Amino acid sequence: MSAERKKLLSVAALSLMALFLWWAQGHLDGYKIQILNLVAINIILALSLNLIYGFTGLFSLGHAGFMAVGAYVSSLLILPAAQKETIFLLEPLVWPLSVLQAPFFVAVLAGGVAAALFGLLISLPVLRLGGDYLGIATLGFAEIVRVVANNLPGITNGALGLKGIPHYANIWWNYGWCLFTLYFIVRIVNSNFGNVLKAIRDDETAARAMGIDVLRCKVISFALGAFFAGVGGALLASLLTTIDPKMFLFLLTFNVLMIVVAGGLGSISGTVIAGVVITVLLEWLRFVENPIDFGPIHIPGIPGMRMVIFSLALLFIILFRREGIMGMREITWDGLACACRRGGKDRG
Amino acid sequence: MSLEMFIQHFLNALTLGSLYGLIAIGYTMVYGILRLINFAHGDIFMLGAYFVFWGGALFKLPWGLAVVAAIAFTSFCGVLVDRAAYRPLREAPRISALISSIGVSFFIENLCIVTFSAIPRAVHVPQWLGQVHLIGKVRLLPLAVVVPIVSMVLTSGLLWIVYRTKPGLAMRAISKDIETTRLMGVPVNRIIAITFGLGSALAAASGIMWALRYPQIHPFMGVIPGFKAFIAAVLGGIGSIQGAVLGGMLLGFIEIMIIAFLPALSGYRDAFAFVLLIAILLVRPSGLMGEKLEEKV
Numbered sequence: 001m002s003a004e005r006k007k008l009l010s011v012a013a014l015s016l017m018a019l020f021l022w023w024a025q026g027h028l029d030g031y032k033i034q035i036l037n038l039v040a041i042n043i044i045l046a047l048s049l050n051l052i053y054g055f056t057g058l059f060s061l062g063h064a065g066f067m068a069v070g071a072y073v074s075s076l077l078i079l080p081a082a083q084k085e086t087i088f089l090l091e092p093l094v095w096p097l098s099v100l101q102a103p104f105f106v107a108v109l110a111g112g113v114a115a116a117l118f119g120l121l122i123s124l125p126v127l128r129l130g131g132d133y134l135g136i137a138t139l140g141f142a143e144i145v146r147v148v149a150n151n152l153p154g155i156t157n158g159a160l161g162l163k164g165i166p167h168y169a170n171i172w173w174n175y176g177w178c179l180f181t182l183y184f185i186v187r188i189v190n191s192n193f194g195n196v197l198k199a200i201r202d203d204e205t206a207a208r209a210m211g212i213d214v215l216r217c218k219v220i221s222f223a224l225g226a227f228f229a230g231v232g233g234a235l236l237a238s239l240l241t242t243i244d245p246k247m248f249l250f251l252l253t254f255n256v257l258m259i260v261v262a263g264g265l266g267s268i269s270g271t272v273i274a275g276v277v278i279t280v281l282l283e284w285l286r287f288v289e290n291p292i293d294f295g296p297i298h299i300p301g302i303p304g305m306r307m308v309i310f311s312l313a314l315l316f317i318i319l320f321r322r323e324g325i326m327g328m329r330e331i332t333w334d335g336l337a338c339a340c341r342r343g344g345k346d347r348g
Numbered sequence: 349m350s351l352e353m354f355i356q357h358f359l360n361a362l363t364l365g366s367l368y369g370l371i372a373i374g375y376t377m378v379y380g381i382l383r384l385i386n387f388a389h390g391d392i393f394m395l396g397a398y399f400v401f402w403g404g405a406l407f408k409l410p411w412g413l414a415v416v417a418a419i420a421f422t423s424f425c426g427v428l429v430d431r432a433a434y435r436p437l438r439e440a441p442r443i444s445a446l447i448s449s450i451g452v453s454f455f456i457e458n459l460c461i462v463t464f465s466a467i468p469r470a471v472h473v474p475q476w477l478g479q480v481h482l483i484g485k486v487r488l489l490p491l492a493v494v495v496p497i498v499s500m501v502l503t504s505g506l507l508w509i510v511y512r513t514k515p516g517l518a519m520r521a522i523s524k525d526i527e528t529t530r531l532m533g534v535p536v537n538r539i540i541a542i543t544f545g546l547g548s549a550l551a552a553a554s555g556i557m558w559a560l561r562y563p564q565i566h567p568f569m570g571v572i573p574g575f576k577a578f579i580a581a582v583l584g585g586i587g588s589i590q591g592a593v594l595g596g597m598l599l600g601f602i603e604i605m606i607i608a609f610l611p612a613l614s615g616y617r618d619a620f621a622f623v624l625l626i627a628i629l630l631v632r633p634s635g636l637m638g639e640k641l642e643e644k645v
Contacts, residue, residue, distance in 0.1 A: 059443050140621075143622050251454075302462055304466065312451075
């Protein structure tokens with residue numbers, strides 16, 4: 001298929017998506033729009049983890065930490081000064097932050113950059129570790145961020161968290177950022193640098209023997225992943241309008257990891273599909289925690305059941321279908337065209 | 349700081365350190381044999397505490413019997429987790445088993461919420477353990493003596509098993525080279541199951557004593573002690589039982605003493621261990637008593 005035709009198809013698909021979002025905004029209720037927004041944010045988060053873990057092979061459990069950094073930085077930039085004065089009860093907000101203001105786009109960008117800087121900062125010591133040790137060290141980093149956020153009332157408002165964050169993150173912002181993330185990560189993965197990352201993932205020693213500066217490439221991949229995690233956190237903060245340290249527990253990282261594993265490590269299409277499916281399922285499964293009435297039969301809600309089902313699903317995937325939905329394959333226009341032709345022949 | 353205060357803190361640190369050490373042994377044994385960080389170990393610790401509560405409240409068992417039953421049952425749960433979630437992944441990449449253990453961890457926690465509810469429960473403390481004795485100005489809880497002694501006895505028992513019995517020999521062989529050990533005719537999977545059973549029993553003992561010392565239990569009580577005990581295992585040198593005990597003790601003392609001498613930092617208590625982890629991984633990744641792990645080409 002020619003490059004021009006592919007471009008045309010991509011534009012058509014994008015317009016179709018935009019049309020759907022425009023329709024959704026007018027016709028769906030607030031709850032469903034919230035889920036649509038969460039889908040976009042979860043895809044951003046999962047894509048960034050897939051870059052770090054799926055494509056570079058760095059098992060990182062620090063996503064909640066990066067998200068926290070991004071969320072706090074961007075929220076502090078978009079909170080109106082009056083609101084800042086009312087919510088900081090324990091201690092007034094320290095000086096430069098109390099007057100600093102930025103438009104939403106800049107604030108989200110700043111959140112991402114701050115997270116990337118944190119990523120750089122910890123990557124230098126931590127990335128020398130391999131495999132599971134890296135996972136624990138990054139998890140430790142996320143916990144440190146949370147504990148620090150809990151103890152700096154002059155900056156983060158401590159355990160009270162930030163409330164009344166302006167709700168700028170509408171469907172267009174979220175899907176805009178989601179699209180940007182998707183485009184950016186696809187470009188990286190398909191570039192020469194992407195090949196280097198995959199080489200490191202598949203055999204680090206061989207990659208080093210080929211003359212690749214392994215540590216430098218790992219650091220770049222890690223910081224880029226952290227950037228998008230920060231962006232995701234910033235969008236999430238504005239979407240929910242309230243954040244506190246308790247929000248950034250390990251559970252948040254677990255959800256993102258679940259999407260990446262379910263979609264397939266090293267598959268971008270898989271991550272997008274799993275991002276949609278899992279976010280919708282997580283919301284839909286809330287019904288098991290609410291009481292259900294079948295006419296005369298009353299089933300009481302079971303709190304905790306949702307996560308039981310979810311952890312079982314993760315176990316099931318890792319035990320019986322380790323490659324996830326897509327394995328390492330991608331959905332491409334060529335692949336689709338091929339499938340269509342084959343399907344046509346079968347019918348004809 | 350007065351001497352009385354110091355003794356008080358010393359006793360607290362000794363208790364906490366012994367408890368960390370007992371959990372750390374489970375991490376270190378499993379890591380030594382399978383190279384797996386068993387995320388679910390902290391939740392096994394929690395199960396131990398819950399089973400005692402359950403045995404007392406539901407089946408009206410006398411306390412002593414409830415403790416024995418709880419340890420046995422928790423140990424069985426540990427073996428079950430290995431059989432269901434780790435054994436099928438022996439040939440898979442190592443991270444798969446780690447992700448599986450994260451899944452098991454969330455599964456156990458939430459199953460606990462479903463069955464016992466998330467409400468924290470008060471724990472029954474037998475009077476001979478809970479009564480405070482005043483010696484001078486030092487408040488002495490019998491537990492402060494009982495916990496280190498029990499933990500010492502259990503650790504010695506474990507060391508005897510590992511260094512003086514046939515299954516112990518097999519465990520040490522597996523940790524050196526699993527394939528060769530299998531070729532020597534050792535039932536590897538059975539030995540691994542025994543390892544999980546022993547580690548889980550020690551975690552249960554620790555969980556029960558933890559619940560007596562800080563008498564409240566809830567489904568997430570194992571998360572933070574679990575992480576910290578893992579750090580203790582890394583600190584002592586992962587794979588070494590003596591190292592795990594030493595690391596646990598060291599971590600207990602560091603935590604308590606930092607808070608005692610620098611009370612301003614008490615809000616950061618849960619972060620000390622992680623900072624320590626990152627520091628130790630940088631300076632001496634093999635820990636205090638561990639063997640150097642070489643990367644195989």
